[in-house]
Amino acid sequence: MTHHLTRDEARRIIVRAQLLDAARPSDVVEVAEQLGTISIDPTATIAPAEHTILWSRIGWSYEAGQLTKAVEMDRALFEFDGTFRPISLLPLMLPWMRTRPLRESTKEWIAANEKFRDEVLARLRAEGPLLASDIPDTAAVARDSEAGWYGPNQVPHMLDFLSRTGQIGVVRREGRHRVWDIAERAFPADLPDYPADEAARMLDERRLQAAGIAKQRSPWTPVGEAGEPAVIEGSKRKYRVDPRAIAALDDDADGRVAFLNPYDGMLFDRPRLREIFDFDYVLEQYKPKSQRKYGYFAHPILIGDVFMGMLDATVDRENEVLRVDAVHQLIPFEPEEDEMVRAEIAELGEWLGVRVAEF
Structure with missing residues (x-):
């Protein structure tokens, strides 16, 4: 109709x-x-x-x-x-977040910084919640300067990537600064699980x-x-x-x-x-x-x-x-x-x- x-x-x-x-x-x-x-x-x-x-x-x-x-x-x-x-929107977003298509430049940056990614996740898991400034920049390759607003520091870039793919989340703010933690602690544990479609x-x-x-x-x-x-x-x-x-x-x-x-x-x-x-x-x-x-x-x-x-x-x-x-x-x-x-x-x-x- x-x-x-x-x-x-x-x-x-x-x-x-x-x-x-x-x-x-x-x-x-x-x-x-x-x-x-x-x-x-x-x-x-x-x-x-x-x-x-x-x-x-x-x-x-x-x-x-x-x-x-x-x-x-x-x-x-x-x-x-x-x-x-x-x-209530998070379980509807997670299937897409986990499988979202990435730009070729992002794929290349992540592949070059696999160790850096693992170090960021390990630090959050062991010490979180943390500000971006609490995490050292150990990236092997920097993103193009046009890829964001953060300047040369690669930590905010990695945190945003991990957030957009559902691996970490913001738990609070200190002033205008985001405080991050791993997804298991940032989000409720009892979220429903839906098929992607x-x-x-x-x-x-x-x-x-x-x-x-x-x-x-x-x-x-x-x-x-x-x-x-x-x-x-x-x-x-x-x-x-x-x-x-x-x-x-x-x-x-x-x-x-x-x-x-x-x-x-x-x-x-x-x-x-x-x-x-x-x-x-x-x-x-x-x-x-x-x-x-x-x-x-x-x-x-x-x-x-x-x-x-x-x-x-x-x-x-x-x-x-x-x-x-x-x-x-x-x-x-x-x-x-x-x-x-x-x-x-x-x-x-x-x-x-x-x-x-x-x-």
Whole structure:
């Protein structure tokens, strides 16, 4: 069965799937289970990505310590590839992690550094958990300087490789630095074991659950055969839709204001944003200042299911103030919408523990 959806319906499905409607989730784990991934990024014009992503869903009751507890104490979440993910996803990922295809250059680097790999694993097994700085670099061959952000030290490269292949994991952070241990200690011992094809199918279903609507082979949200086919008015693209989201369309759906961190997963699929939300989003972080229209790290403003503005704001910790440099209105605000945005900015300042400067 192919579902025929209006753009309004498609937007409502996506907004609800991303937990950005009025029915706020209650805790960190609930958000992670629905979204699948929570991006980690230290850029903190307002707050690091992982915290603003959670605040934009949970609201004023979210505290940073809740994320730390979920990851380090409860082990309900784990860190992987620059994101926090619910532990329920790990058994779906492990078959792929263990058999993932490697670039030829990576194969050659690993083959040349087999002894180095074994030494890193042995040290973690004997002494872990450890920081990368606790592990000596005994690599026989260095990776190409373009292969990562770490410079000449080969230890971070090896740790990332071992992590991506499921042999080690991050157990906590010290500041922004990851602390590593072998997989047997980093992850729960009682994870279910799925055949590779079943795990892949279930992972596609979880991706679609988070997206609500996605293209089958989207580079941002590949969902395979999960869900059911859908056509959206005005579009020739073929989408897949979560049937549970279709069933919930008749439920009352109140909107609200949400400020989205530029690394929020809601924003990753730019073609979907353009086609369904009519929102052509460009992150201006890497543009020269003279070419920026909305600001270095402006946060898109979602009102209901429409992207109506951009918030350019910065926390001045020295003076304990949130400075709002601009609220760009992509679509002119009605008085009620302006009031809602101002109220959300006030809540943001309260959550950050600073006053909001006049704007």
